[in-house]
Amino acid sequence: MDSRVAGRIRLTAVALSTFALSVGSVLPGNAAPKTYDYDALGDSFAAGTGVDPSQAYPNVLDGRMKIALDDFVAVSGATVQTMLTGQLGTLDEDTDVVTITVGGNDIEWGQVVLACLARPDPVCAAAVAQVEQGITAGLPALLEAAYTQVRAAAPDAHVVVTGYPRLFSPEYGAYTVPLSPDSSLEASVAEQQMMNDAADLLNATIRTTAEAHGFQFVDVTRRFKGHGVNSPDAYLFGVLDPAPFHPNVDGQHEYGVALRSQINPNSLRR
Template sequence: MRGSTGEEVRVKRWTRLAVPLVAVAVLGGAGLAVAGSSRAPAAPPVERLDKVVLLGDSYSAGNGAGGYLDSCFRTPQSAGRRYAAQVRAAVVDVSCSGAVVADLTHARDQSRPAQVDAVDRTADVVVLTIGGNDVGFGTIVVQCFLFGTGTADGGCADGIQRAWAQLPRLRTDLTAALTQVRSRMRPDATLVLRSYPLLAPDRPLVEQGGYDANRGIRALGRAGTAVQQEAVDAVRASAPGRERTYLDTSAATVFAGHELGAKPAAGAKADPWFVGFGTRGGRQAEVYHPNPAGWAAWGDSLTRFLAPRTR
């Protein structure tokens, strides 16, 4: 697809692949076999592409999957790299744990240039998650899920309220950054922003002061997804040819019922797809990120999302 004109794209014969994912990974030195029954349905055949570029934060890099390649927690088990392997595309991965929206367009230091520098007109697909760190993801997780601080000063409720207050600024910054990413791509290339999992299950978690942390986190997650959609819509409307910019909201469905603390169905065992504070061998940077089973399922959902959007 690299360098193709619109007409060439229409007539090019793609090679379809159906490569099953190997759902076995290592977390903290302990082998974790992922049973096929806990996975989402197998992904459909996908198109043959040349180059996939991965931008964004820990939910792009692969925190929680194990097998890390560097201090950014990049791993072959991330959703984006799984997808690139399925379509047999070269992958350029500049995602990094802890990234914020500003890291897309501005260098953090000499070792971490602006992520957008990795995007050019040879990219067929660009995938990213971004924005969670801008609204205090780490603080919210610690205060709400580890300490259970509820309405205490500086606690869970305060963190969520501060995050709500930052959403308008996030919308503005995210729109500008996505517009810059899109401007470096070919009109026929595909840009996908992925929404985050909701993290908290759909059941009460009452903390200090009677505050329901799960309800607050789920509401914030939905509001964040709405902000992402508004940013994507703004990019799509900004210039001809940019309609190939999408928001993938599959995380809400993929992880439903697999959150930490989710109540299993009658007769079933809990099957969390996240690393918890008590997960054996888990690192702090992995907590409340998908575990190997979660990454396998979310990788499959990315393949299903992109299959009809890369033709």
């Protein structure tokens, strides 16, 4: 080979190598992959009450779509106000993703369920009507104020608000829990439907308020359909379990799957 041609080949090879190194140093592929700081807020449904914390839905979501759980501060019994005073401090301008499940304790939902289990249908109907009044008249203002503060605390975060499941599957008949040979708790099919309708109203109210603030709402109703507390394949703990009417391991997993399937990675901050 002519020495001049060989020299040109060597120079070309050196130039190409230099170009490749310089391009590689600025390509995103060579940088550390972007992760998204995630904070989980809310009540016992978000805290995973009744299951090991590692099985709660924030940990089910952790690591997916490069979402990295930073602060897991959801706690059993939280109301909208106690969430603001006890959990909001974890949010800041570096927070990329926030999940919130809250509102059920503000309407004393547990008291309604107890009334329907222990008392006749008319008493249940009155309790449900009262809680529905609280949902429509009082809850929106609480949530509006909370969502405004969340946005101020985490101005660039993608905020996801979850709803609550229906507790019962009326297609499986009455939910009866014997307490002794002479007494039992029972939710008739009619009572179950009334409580499910109230849950739908609660979810609709949360959705409307969340979306008005630009937050994403994730509905878990479909994933729990057919898996109410009286189902042979329940996603919820029973009334005599340590965490009655809360998602069990399967239920928490379904919450996590719902979040993973509905969060669009392209909507997260780049």
